Amino acid sequence: MVTTPPYLQPGDTIALVCPAGYMAIEKAQTCIDVLQQWGYKVRVGTTVGSDSKNYFSGTDEERLIDFQQILDDDEVKAVLCARGGYGLSRIIDKIDFKKFKKHPKWIIGFSDITVLHGHIYSNFDISTIHGPMAGAFNNEGYKNEFVLSLKNVLEGKRIKYECPVHEFNRKGEAIGELVGGNLSLIAHMIGTPSEMKTKNRILFLEDVGEYLYNVDRMMRQLKRSGKLEKLEGLIIGGFTDGKDTERPFGQNVYEIIHDIVKEYDYPVCFGFPISHEKENCALKVGVGYKLKVGKGKVTLEE
Amino acid sequence: MNRKRFLSSFLAPLAMTPVKGLPAFTDGNGDDSLAAIRPHYLKPGDTIGITCPAGSITQQEIQPAMLQMIDWGFNIKVGDTVGKKDFTFGGTDEERASDFQQMIDDPNVKAIMCARGGYGFVRIIDKIDFTKLVAKPKWIIGFSDITVLHCHLNRNYGIATIHSKMCNSFPDDWNKAEPIQIETILSIKQALMGAEKMKYSAPVNPLNKPGKAEGSLVGGNLKTIETLAGTKSDLRTTNKILFVEDTGEYLYSIDRMFWNLKRTGKLEKLAALIVGGFKIKPDDPGDEFGRTVEEIVLEKVKDYHYPVCFDFPVGHQKNNYALKCGLRHQLAVGEDGVILKEV
Numbered sequence: 001m002v003t004t005p006p007y008l009q010p011g012d013t014i015a016l017v018c019p020a021g022y023m024a025i026e027k028a029q030t031c032i033d034v035l036q037q038w039g040y041k042v043r044v045g046t047t048v049g050s051d052s053k054n055y056f057s058g059t060d061e062e063r064l065i066d067f068q069q070i071l072d073d074d075e076v077k078a079v080l081c082a083r084g085g086y087g088l089s090r091i092i093d094k095i096d097f098k099k100f101k102k103h104p105k106w107i108i109g110f111s112d113i114t115v116l117h118g119h120i121y122s123n124f125d126i127s128t129i130h131g132p133m134a135g136a137f138n139n140e141g142y143k144n145e146f147v148l149s150l151k152n153v154l155e156g157k158r159i160k161y162e163c164p165v166h167e168f169n170r171k172g173e174a175i176g177e178l179v180g181g182n183l184s185l186i187a188h189m190i191g192t193p194s195e196m197k198t199k200n201r202i203l204f205l206e207d208v209g210e211y212l213y214n215v216d217r218m219m220r221q222l223k224r225s226g227k228l229e230k231l232e233g234l235i236i237g238g239f240t241d242g243k244d245t246e247r248p249f250g251q252n253v254y255e256i257i258h259d260i261v262k263e264y265d266y267p268v269c270f271g272f273p274i275s276h277e278k279e280n281c282a283l284k285v286g287v288g289y290k291l292k293v294g295k296g297k298v299t300l301e302e
Numbered sequence: 303m304n305r306k307r308f309l310s311s312f313l314a315p316l317a318m319t320p321v322k323g324l325p326a327f328t329d330g331n332g333d334d335s336l337a338a339i340r341p342h343y344l345k346p347g348d349t350i351g352i353t354c355p356a357g358s359i360t361q362q363e364i365q366p367a368m369l370q371m372i373d374w375g376f377n378i379k380v381g382d383t384v385g386k387k388d389f390t391f392g393g394t395d396e397e398r399a400s401d402f403q404q405m406i407d408d409p410n411v412k413a414i415m416c417a418r419g420g421y422g423f424v425r426i427i428d429k430i431d432f433t434k435l436v437a438k439p440k441w442i443i444g445f446s447d448i449t450v451l452h453c454h455l456n457r458n459y460g461i462a463t464i465h466s467k468m469c470n471s472f473p474d475d476w477n478k479a480e481p482i483q484i485e486t487i488l489s490i491k492q493a494l495m496g497a498e499k500m501k502y503s504a505p506v507n508p509l510n511k512p513g514k515a516e517g518s519l520v521g522g523n524l525k526t527i528e529t530l531a532g533t534k535s536d537l538r539t540t541n542k543i544l545f546v547e548d549t550g551e552y553l554y555s556i557d558r559m560f561w562n563l564k565r566t567g568k569l570e571k572l573a574a575l576i577v578g579g580f581k582i583k584p585d586d587p588g589d590e591f592g593r594t595v596e597e598i599v600l601e602k603v604k605d606y607h608y609p610v611c612f613d614f615p616v617g618h619q620k621n622n623y624a625l626k627c628g629l630r631h632q633l634a635v636g637e638d639g640v641i642l643k644e645v
Contacts, residue, residue: 021589054592055554055585086554089561188558190532192565213390213421217529220424225532247357247420250389 002177002286004127005078005104007156010039012077014154015070016134017045018057020112021085023134025049028082031134034142035080038151045070048082056087064091072099077106078154082134084111084182092119092194101126106154109133111208111276114181119194121179121286129153130181130204130274131282141278150282160301161281163272168258171293172267174233178289180204180274183239187218190225199230202291204283205257206237208276212249212256215239219260228261233291234268235300238275267293272300333540333571338518338628340462341413341439343496346375348412350494351405352469353381354392356447357420359470361385364417367469370476371415374491379411391422399426406435413494418470419446424526427454427535435461441494444468446549446618449522452627454535456520465522465545465616466490466624482620493624500631502623504614504640509596512635513609516645517573519631521545525555528562540571543633543642545625547578547617553591553598556580560602569602574633575610576642579617609635614642 008014014035016028025048032042047057047066057063070076092115101124107116108129117128131150132141141147152159179196180186183205189195207215222228239253251259254270261268269291273279283289284302292299344350350371352364361384368378383401386393393401405414427450436459442451443464455461472487473479479487493500520537521527524546530536546563548556563569580595593601596612603610611633615621630645 053590055589056592086558089558089565093565187529188562189565191536191567192531192562194565195532217421217424221529221531221533224424224428224530224534227532245390247390250391 002121002125002127003104004284004287005106008040008077008154011041013041013043013075014078014080015043015045015073015076016048016080016082017067017070018047018050018082019063019067019091020057020087021055021083022050022052022057023048023083027138028134030142031082031137034137043070043076055085060090063087064094067091068095071095074103079105079107080133081107081109081113084109084113084133086112088112088115089188092116097124108150110280111182112185114185115189115194117181117285118186118189118196122195122197123193125286127284127286129282130285132280136278136280144278146273146278146280153282153284158302160299161273163269163298165294165296165298166254166270168254168268168270169293169298170266170268171295174202174267174291175288176200176202176232177286178202178204178283179285180235183207183215183218184210187221190221190227198227200232202233202235202289203227203231204235204237204272204274206274206276207239209241209243210239211243211245212251212253213245215253216249216256219257223260228264231264231266233266234261235272235274235291236268236270237272238277238279240276267291269293269298272298334460334538338462338630339439339460340629341441344376344412344441344494347377349377349379349410351379351381351408351411351414352384352417353401353405353414354383354386354417355398355402355426356392356416356422357390357418358387358392359384359417364469366474367415367472370472370487379408381405384417390420392417395425395429398422399429402426403430406430406432409438411440413441413443416442416444416448416468418468419444419448421447423447423450424529427451432459435459443490445622446523447526449526450530450535452520452522453527453530453537456628457535457537460628462626462628464490464493464624465627466493467622480620486621486623489624493626499644500624500626501641501643502615504611506637506639507596507612509600509612510635510640511610512637513574514632514634515543515574515609516630516632517541517543518628519543519545519625520627521576524548524559525551528559531562531566537568539568541573543574543576543631544568544572545576545578545614545616547580549581549618550583552583553585553593553595556582556595557591557593557598560598564602569606572606572608574608575599575603576614576616576633577610577612578614579619581618609633611635611640614640
């Protein structure tokens, strides 16, 4: 049974960190302001708006130290990764989760942060939040239902998500622990100590900027490594900004996935609001959810 | 002969499902480095089959390769998938699997050259029945996407394969070809005929880690190796000499792939590491990764003491020599040169 960290109370502290790519402080400002409006104190890690000149928000050591300090700080009740990018794979094996295991707190993010979701859930059975990061608050994004779903999840409210049906959906109901994240990272972690467990669980996937052939290749890796066979349900989010090769692949992402899972009988839905776009709802990795893929709508609730 | 291999070469033909019938291969990254089943070398008059297990190619495009191999004294059997096209693929999955299958099963075909890479082998690998190949191994030739097959055969059956250029790399006009093109194409013939052992040299890179090693040679396209992790084609690398190459990847992605190798235990117990060509996709402005391929690699292997060399002539480039995967090689990385030779 998964451990859920304590939900947040007004006055609790949320910390912002950049464990992967660089983010300028201006881009995180709205998020900081809004978290304060929500009633939280905000602590900004040294990796947010750092003076790094390259891809990363700091050297591996700097990112590790910042993350570790915040992870171990008793005052901090939730850690919001300000952005993804790439970089957690470089430091994940150096993070010490000893204190976190005894006193879990919410870790929030998506994309490259999928490494943390996989690692923490599979090794410690502690729930994390797959959801919007700092950038999602900008341009009035903090007013939309997806950013607000993060507020609700942090407060411990149970949310029922709904989305329209898609012609490829396979109807049915499933109950199981929810796992998932970015397809590239889930594929990348297979065979490592952070590998995501999927058996008897509901799996969700999203990705951005991938070539169609590569989505096919990664989905086949999931299949051939046994990740798709014994699912309770499958939720396919957005695969935005996709690319194709000069010789067209001949199928779109949903056709690729539909084809690969057609031999199984669990419910599958497409177009669920989990993505690198605005449509990205906050979901608790590891927590039990009920997925209903119906004729008129799709629902997902705790 | 290693016991596992000895048994597998007997048991596999009898088993209904060859892979599942081999419990010895279900554990982690163990040592299976002693074994290698070497197919028979070719002699003039033997037949080479050409097939498209991945991307498509036209009849026209295989002509230079065909004529050259005929000139070497071989007969050519052109598979049904040559000239077929299903979008990017050389035919549907069924067509490609069945063409590859009949090349394996045809006793007259002594070697199979994959016409080109691209993408697609992983879509059909589990549909192929290797029973007859295990009973009577034959050389299979290719690289890039064909890495799926190199890894699958090494992992499950210990059958040696040839990692080399394919039909799409034979020069249109042999007389106008550059010396490096001729040399690399001739290395395929040399590997197939086995009259002399293979020997390669690579330039000195000041970042090489010097040393000597001996082990079974395995490897191929890095991205392909990564995406086989956790599957039954997953490469085992313990006590082996691993070579990797890739093309069109961002530096961050190359870094992530090397982390994958490291975190899946593939770097820890190597005999040696050979880094071939890496054609890098330039960083997007503002997203400079700030590390070279050499730095990326050296960082992952800094705790290990085996030799490492860079700029080895293997990859998506003109200097891409035929390498025999699965066979024992010696690598010497010295201050005045790098030598790899078949034992």
